[in-house]
Amino acid sequence: MQPRNMSMSGVVDLSAVKAAGEAKQKAEQARAARASQQGDGPVAPVSLVVDVDEADFEAQVLQRSSEVPVVIDFWAEWCEPCKQLSPVLERLTREYGGRVLLAKIDADKNQMLMQQFGVQGIPAVFAVVAGQALPLFQGAAPEAQIRQTLDQLIQVSEERFGITGLQGAVAEEGAEEAARTPAQPEDPALAAAQQALDSGDLNGAIQAYKNVLSDDPGSTEARVGLAMAELLRRVQDLDAQQVRKEAAxxxxxxxAQLRAADLDMAGGHVEDAFGRLVETVKRSAGDDRETARVRLLELFEVIGAEDPRVVTARSALARVLF
Structure with a gap:
């Protein structure tokens, strides 16, 4: 079964969801079956965060989406923004206590699912509700935005489909402790920077990331965070329609091209942003060329050096420069 109603718009788009009556019936049947299996005994622990591949996608995602919204996180080992986003998604999923499940899909190992969902870049986050695939957002978003998106997903799932999630669900033994215990000691300065970014304090986040880099110039997390915070600050007051008209x-x-490229990047249109700036470098000379080149390098930091789109754009940049 392939995902439907796909349109990577960068915002939650639930208006196209169909067959609400059928979904509600399936949700009721799933709840009844689960209640029958559990009887009067204790609530069985469930995996709220699961790794999913093409072989078990139907069972782990499509079937389970009849009783709980399933959030899908497309990620990869080389993707630096993924390393920022995934822990937030996992923590929030456990915090929501069964109102959503999180399915993590390795993009490199599941190319068919990538194609079926129309994923153009990662991290990319979707949801599946009653078998319907829905785009949520692309790129590493602030925690406040992610929480708002999940709240809206849960509300619409319940109101339109009667899907209320796994009420009273508890995580499998050890999962909550693992979620609370970081794999390695957390840098307080880096944590403060991330908290500022998540809360929307962009100026504070930028300064905090700069402080981290002054002490540890090699910090990949700080470089990515700083580039992202600076991007968000540049686009926060832009009029998108006006910017695109001026660029055209x-x-x-x-x-004008720099502003349009920033909007492209913030909206998840990575290739468009890179292509626009490569062309700007090609057409420009002197200080203008250097300004466009530096901005392109800054946007590379947002995505991560190993992202294939960055590798391709670096090659294109080299060709126009040399």
Whole structure:
């Protein structure tokens, strides 16, 4: 069964969901079956966060989506933004206590699912409700935005489909302790920077990440966080319609192209942002060319050096420079 109603718009889009009556019936049947299996005994522990591949996608995602919204996190080992986003998704999933499940899919090992969902870049987050695939967002988003998205997903799942999740679910033994215990000691300065970013304090996040880098210039987490915070600050007050019109009307205006590229990146259109800036470098000279080149390098930091899109764009940049 392939995902439907896909449109990676960068926002929650639940308006296209169909067959609510059938979904409600399936949800009621699933709850009845689970209650029958459990009887009067204690609530069985469940895996709220699972690794999923193409072989078990139907059982772990499609079937379970009849009684609980399943959030899908497409990630990869080389993806630096994924390393920021995935722990937040896992922690929030356990915090929500069975109202959502999280399915983690390794993008490199599950290319068929990537194609079926139309994933253009990672991290990419979707949901499946009553067998319907829904785009949530692309890129590493602040925690406040993720929480708002999950709240809306849960509300619509219940109101439209009667899907209320695994009420009273408890995580499998050891899962909560593992979620609370970091794999390695957390850098307090880095944690403070991330907290500022999650709360929307972009100026505070930028300064905090700079402080980390002053002490540890090699910190990948700080470089990615700083690039992301600076990007979000640049686009927060932009009028998207005006910016895109100015960029279209004035292709030689470097500042206009920089603003449009930032909007592309913030909206998850990574290849468009990179392509626009490579073309700007190609058309420009002197200080304008250097400005466009530096901005492109800054956007590379947001995605991570090993991302295939960055590798491709670096090659394109080299060709226009040399």
């Amino acid at each position: 009307d004035s292709p030689s205006d470097v500042d």
